[in-house]
Amino acid sequence: MAKLNLKDIKRKIQGLKNTKRITNAMKLIAAAKLKSAYEAAELARPYSEKLYETIGRFSHHIDPFIHPLFEVRTEFKNVDIILITADRGLCGAFNSSIIKYTERKLEDYSSKGLKVNLHIIGRKGLQYFEKFGKHVNIINGFDQVFRKTIDFSVVKKVSESVKERFLKKKTDRVFLLYNQLKTKTSYFVQEKIFLPLSEIIVEDVSENGGVIYELEVFTVERFIENLLQRYLNFQLYRAMLESNAAEQAARMMAMENATKNAEDAIKKWTHLYNVARQEAITNELIDIVNAVEALKQAG
Amino acid sequence: MIKVEIVTPKGYAYSGEVELVNIPTEEGEIGVLENHMHLISSLKPGLVFFNGNKEEGFFVTEGFVEVTPKKVNILAEEATPIGEIDPGEVKKKYEELVKKLAAAKTLEELEEIEKEREIYEVLMSLVLKK
Numbered sequence: 001m002a003k004l005n006l007k008d009i010k011r012k013i014q015g016l017k018n019t020k021r022i023t024n025a026m027k028l029i030a031a032a033k034l035k036s037a038y039e040a041a042e043l044a045r046p047y048s049e050k051l052y053e054t055i056g057r058f059s060h061h062i063d064p065f066i067h068p069l070f071e072v073r074t075e076f077k078n079v080d081i082i083l084i085t086a087d088r089g090l091c092g093a094f095n096s097s098i099i100k101y102t103e104r105k106l107e108d109y110s111s112k113g114l115k116v117n118l119h120i121i122g123r124k125g126l127q128y129f130e131k132f133g134k135h136v137n138i139i140n141g142f143d144q145v146f147r148k149t150i151d152f153s154v155v156k157k158v159s160e161s162v163k164e165r166f167l168k169k170k171t172d173r174v175f176l177l178y179n180q181l182k183t184k185t186s187y188f189v190q191e192k193i194f195l196p197l198s199e200i201i202v203e204d205v206s207e208n209g210g211v212i213y214e215l216e217v218f219t220v221e222r223f224i225e226n227l228l229q230r231y232l233n234f235q236l237y238r239a240m241l242e243s244n245a246a247e248q249a250a251r252m253m254a255m256e257n258a259t260k261n262a263e264d265a266i267k268k269w270t271h272l273y274n275v276a277r278q279e280a281i282t283n284e285l286i287d288i289v290n291a292v293e294a295l296k297q298a299g
Numbered sequence: 300m301i302k303v304e305i306v307t308p309k310g311y312a313y314s315g316e317v318e319l320v321n322i323p324t325e326e327g328e329i330g331v332l333e334n335h336m337h338l339i340s341s342l343k344p345g346l347v348f349f350n351g352n353k354e355e356g357f358f359v360t361e362g363f364v365e366v367t368p369k370k371v372n373i374l375a376e377e378a379t380p381i382g383e384i385d386p387g388e389v390k391k392k393y394e395e396l397v398k399k400l401a402a403a404k405t406l407e408e409l410e411e412i413e414k415e416r417e418i419y420e421v422l423m424s425l426v427l428k429k
Contacts, residue, residue: 043310050306050374054365058339213339223341227363234308 020262027255034248076172084178085125092254179246187246312378
């Protein structure tokens, strides 16, 4: 083995220790953020469920053959995808796996001759598709969305934009792609149909089904619009909450692995350091012993 | 007794059984007792309160209310216990909004601020009376 310089090894170990300290700190930060992001996603659940139930119970007031948001188009040429990624990296395969998934979908659709339009929420996805996106049209792109709180104006803009596009037949189907937390240590790419609504809402006949509501609202139509828009907004908002929680979990895992790797490397280099040190001592001893032997023989 | 649940995107704000609940809707305030008929309506910014006691109400912003004979579901964007609202803060925010309104450049911006200003106007009339 080539002789290793003790000083260099020492410097290397110090560097690794610094890395470990940083990754460990990032892990702890991600863990704290995960807790609050997870809670936010949990707390949003009852609202979302009630909204869904209300629309379910109310949906027989909405004629699916008349209301355009329910229209299922059998022939479609345009597809919109709402993609949610993170703003920041250092979270393992969080961004890359969903981007790959989207790429596969894009290829699949374009091979069928469909035009795909993207609405991207989150910097990482936006950067990627702005740079490498072939045969893809980015309609909306939002950066710096996942701050301390999630920017609700982004939710409104995206959901209103896809709704408009759907109503104007600029798109025939809208998908929602995001990372969903499975357990606190694993996540997967979730795909949902955002529009048309008919594929989401199933009329709830079991409880209160078929009940005719007294409508205090003068303009039922406006009420329905309002209800559906709110539902769409919230569907997207919740996906963003879920994605945010998954991002923190992914970062925590990635940083934990990085900390472990740094630890292993420190162990390895410390061992090398000890070997090199021992070697140096042995060499010195040999020198001394040799000198003594030489003196003896001379004497 | 009728069950009342107030739910916001941030979780349950209230869940319990009451004799009477008053709810501000787009068509005016409604009072709901047990065995009320099925009803669905839009919420208006205002005070939801129980058993005629305005002191323990919740200030709600936009949303929906769904009434069934046994249960009232209130889905609100925001719901804050009225006791937790600081009148000074509300006044300050309201004045800020009025200033912002004067400085608004686009129609969109104007509409958005006006909407918020209206909410704060209602809120102010509620908290400053005390």
